[in-house]
Amino acid sequence: MPFLKQFRAAPNLLTLMRLFIIPFLIIEILDAHYLGALALFILAGISDALDGLLARWLSQRTTLGQYLDPIADKLLLSTLFVVFTHVSLMPRYVTVLVFSRDLGILLIATLLFATGSLRDFRPSLFGKLNTFMQIIALLSVLCQKVFAWHHITAMRDGLLETIAVMAPLSAAQYAWIVIRRMNGQQPTAV
Template sequence: MTIPNLITVGRLFLVPLVIVMIVNARWDVAFILFVVAGISDAIDGFLAKRCGMASELGAWLDPIADKALIVSIYITLATVGVVPTWLVILVVARDLMIVAAVILSWLMDRPVAIAPFVVSKLNTAAQIAFAALALGSRAFGIELGSVAVAAEFVVALLTLASMAAYLAFWLRHMAG
């Protein structure tokens, strides 16, 4: 168990706490915990790559923690009416498609190693930024108006682009 892996496990434990804070309209605490989770993601990645602490366990844990955080937060924010349901469906559908493709490739004895594309890193950053924006606007009582609409559009566009990139990669792999 490396330090980055411990940080990642800590991020997993933050997920239910953020959800409870959102459900109880404790926007300030939810925002702070979400920001801490985001910073922890950057720190564990930095330590793993730059300090030679990368591990196979971390390669699996980190994306699981990221997906647990993003999917849980988006579903919860939609449940309390903060983000549109259509956007949550798109975000969750992308992640389900990726997981299903990996499982199907294993079942067909054609395992695929999915590494993040640049568009997917941009997508993840946009999804995290939008969630932070939604939480922060509630925490500080700021009305976002057209900024929220523009941010939703960017998240949707990047999510669709990332979905298409992964699907094209997977189809080429399975056909090859």
């Protein structure tokens, strides 16, 4: 499929919508309109789930979508961590660890891609679990502000501590997988 035509594929349109949601989500958080922020975050999550389903159902898997979808996901999550830290809803150390992990992976992937050394950047199971925990933690931060549930505070705090441990561990696992692939040895467990 020609590159420009890939932009019109339904899954890619949903991914682009997710990218367009980000500035409005930031505005809602900065203005302390947490119900609106929660609605936009849920809409972004639904669009993320639907774009993958549509790509399979409509046979519209595209090269653009393979790159655009993870970029949209990381941009959404990383931006939320930074904005939540700015408004004092997220501890700085968690944001620094998450952002450092993502930035490190992005830099390594870019260098390997640019040099042609490695083109396979599938996330590991541990990386997917880390991302899932980040999504649940961000959702718990918003839910706590919208619904003022006291019991969610302990869950949120536990999730943030777990993420603080998982982020560097998943970065180390990613580095290990890349080194093994570069040496021509496929890791046994991804």
